Amino acid sequence: MKTRIGRHHLLSAAALVLATAAVLLLMGREPICTCGTIRLWHSAVNSAENSQHLADWYTLSHVVHGLIFFWVTRLALPRLSVGARLCVAVAVEAAWEIAENTPAMIDRYRDATIALGYTGDSVLNSVADIGWMLLGFLLASRMPAWGALAVALLLEGVALVAIRDNLSLNILMLITPSDAIRTWQAAAQ
Template sequence: MNRTGAALLLVAGAGVIAVTLALWGQPLVSASGGIRLWVNSIWSPETSQQVADWYSVSHLVQGMLLALLLRALPLRRPDTVLLWSAFAIGVGWELAEHTDFVLDRFRATTLYQGYLGDTVLNAVMDYVFMLAGVALARALPVGASLALVAVLELASSLIARDSLTLSTLQVVAPQQAVADWQDAIRPARP
């Protein structure tokens, strides 16, 4: 697939996410009205509402892992398969993440209680971060990609106390010790 086709997939995916979530009632931007490039705390009410946060790192890692997985398979047209897979998985996840079933799974863990889903802005940017992860893993050697995935997961886990690995663990098989460790940095409520 050429660059024009890849760009059209990016725009089409972003459009499908934006229109669908808007029709489902997700707000376009944060209720605060402002647009911020980065939200540093997983406990901030602006998390999943702005352009990027620690969960954007998870989406970058998700894209890298997808590209590494598909790179390992003997595919006849690897770039085309990778781009269509990234489109389908990226759009599919952003929509699935906003279903009652998935939202309820998230809310069942201590960290995500009260989670109402992403703003349209954040969901579209999560998709873009996932595609950026795909592009990054395609550009780097496999060893460098794996090392970067490990560094990003470790940094997210230690700094934000959440990562793709920890989020997946807590949604699939919640661990009280992990929940207690994450909760230890929760700001005091007024």
């Protein structure tokens, strides 16, 4: 199996990212934060600027997506090259970024999770989230499974301690919301 990521894979991934940005713009998403600035990091979870800049606490979950996508595609699509699996991962992440920014999903986040004032991502943030997923994918491609698992657990733990939220809790709360978890999360805000 090829382990090299070819130029054509990178061009395909870039095309997917550009197409995602175009779809998000057509959906009416703001290109950048309505505050008019672009920040590398925004740490306030309950603010109008969350999910509007290049990175925030939820960036950690996108890195975890990449770690997971590498190993899932390796197991599910073993005949594909790493580059082809990278394109699959970008397509899945791009589809999530589009779905996450639909009115129905934004409302679901507001109703079911701690993200009470969530208004969706800026296009910049969505594109950056795909980039953070790529980072996780590339990290996982260069480490053993136990290393990727350790990094994923570390990132989940950091987010849990820092903001009482992470990818695992987000999934749980979207599927089966818990008032006890929401109350515990809100106590830290």
